[in-house]
Amino acid sequence: MNILRSRLLSLKSLNILHWILTLVPALMLLSLSLLTWRASIVLGHAPIPIINDPKNIEDTFFVGLYITTVLLWFSQVILRYVWFPFTAMMIWLHYRNGYSHKTIVLYGLIHTVIFISMSWLITLDLAGQVNWLLD
Secondary structure, eight states, rough: HHHHHHHHHHHHHHHHHHHHHHHHHHHHHHHHHHHHHHHHHSSSOOOOTTTSOGGGOOOOOHHHHHHHHHHHHHHHHHHHHHHHHHHHHHHHHHHHHHHHHHHHHHHHHHHHHHHHHHHHHHHHHHHHHHHHOOO
């Protein structure tokens, strides 16, 4: 009985880690939006790529957001190679622990849709925020 409990506890911990990894692109988009908002407050207008370099804006709150956003950007780039095998492993672990097939498919589908849609939005760069960030 203790082995089953410890197995489910470690599966819950892995589920939390999987949700965090799935939400990294969404956190990156949120951080990028906050960074752009703060830059527009400091500059007095929306930041323009090439003209308003984010590295030259001197505001302590902005610098903290900038460092956080750049770290999330690089982690999001690396995460592309880690997330898919981790998701496959999580689906397999759910199968091994006796979850129903509906639950397993729904689990994999929810994580995949969130991760891919957020990554796609970052790739599209509709507002030019990523272009400005990496200026």
